[in-house]
Amino acid sequence: MxxxxxxxxxxxxxxxxxxxxxxxxxxxxxxxxxxxxxxxxxxxxxxxxxxxxxxxxxxxxxxxxxxxxxxxxxxxxxxxxxxxxxxxxxxxxxxxxxxxxxxxxxxxxxxxxxxxxxxxxxxxxxxxxxHGERDQEDWEAADKREQSRMMKALAVAKRFRDYKNDDVMAAKTLDVALKHRERESPKEVAEVLLMRIELANAMNDEKRVAECNAILQQLGVEEDELLLINKRYKTI
Incomplete structure (x- = not known):
């Protein structure tokens, strides 16, 4: 600003x-x-x-x-x-x-x-x-080239959710990324899943919540790490 x-x-x-x-x-x-x-x-x-x-x-x-x-x-x-x-x-x-x-x-x-x-x-x-630069910086995060597929998806999804109030497009962005999760960092995949779960809960999509939780359990990410990541996706 x-x-x-x-x-x-x-x-x-x-x-x-x-x-x-x-x-x-x-x-x-x-x-x-x-x-x-x-x-x-x-x-x-x-x-x-x-x-x-x-x-x-x-x-x-x-x-x-x-x-x-x-x-x-x-x-x-x-x-x-x-x-x-x-x-x-x-x-x-x-x-x-x-x-x-x-x-x-x-x-x-x-x-x-x-x-x-x-x-x-x-x-x-x-x-x-x-007030300040953070709002613009967060918007521009989706345009950074040197980032992993998962981090890119998170940045784009946050742009849809927080700047455009478009949960549907945010969810679609994450779903596309999750189809290519095999070679990605488990912690980054976990963060994508946790954001996707938050969106699914907001849209009352219980089936997608269950699907994402099932994938999450298979990643092998420590519980304390999941709790720390999940704090970013809780409504304040």
Whole structure:
């Protein structure tokens, strides 16, 4: 994110669509934001603020929030993981769980990740990203040439999962790599399998979970090593 510099000479304020300004503002208040503007007539418009920035919302008649997958914005923060934990805690406090599917939802953030996506009640995808170079470096990891087949597959799969929220393509990437696992490092194959198991669990694919676990048991990787690797694929 180093290409972005903060300047108040020009200030752009995107306006995100909402199905209901009241419902949308209430949702963001639940997550710790403050309403700074609210209008319901003659048209619906609202603003919430937190951390020195604002989200603006305008009512769109007939908006299908379940199908709204094309609007959103980026929010650059100091520590995306800390923000994730706080927002997840607020979800649990008010709804009893952290939704990872449907609308609203939060993506599954893993240890060491630099971003997550929060989809609000109107279907807007608000992407929280840690300030600094790490986010770009993690994206570029998939383009490195001098790496093993398994490490390449992991980097590409993480790009699909964490940057594009595409679990299906992430899973397909790992499945292709696993077909060529015979000459690869057992520890690297184990890491691919553990990530594939995490994806299969997220997609409720019990059959694939069982298949991957069966392969995992045949690798001969020590249990403590598996536990250490598996920590990278647990939602924080």
């Amino acid at each position: 180093s290409a972005y510099s903060i300047s108040r000479e020009w200030l752009t304020i995107p306006i995100l669509p909402c199905a209901s300004v009241v419902e949308t503002l209430d949702f963001w208040v639940m997550l710790g934001y403050t309403i700074t503007y609210k209008q319901t007539r003659p048209y619906q418009y609202g603003v919430v603020e937190r951390g020195g920035y604002a989200l603006h919302f305008g009512h769109v008649k007939g908006l299908d929030k379940q199908a709204n997958s094309f609007t959103g914005c980026l929010v650059v923060v100091q520590d995306a993981a800390a923000v994730y934990n706080e927002l997840a805690g607020r979800f649990k406090q008010h709804t009893g769980k952290v939704p990872h599917t449907g609308v609203p939802r939060m993506s599954r953030m893993k240890p060491g990740a630099t971003r997550f996506t929060l989809t609000d009640v109107s279907g807007n995808a608000v992407i929280f990203i840690s």
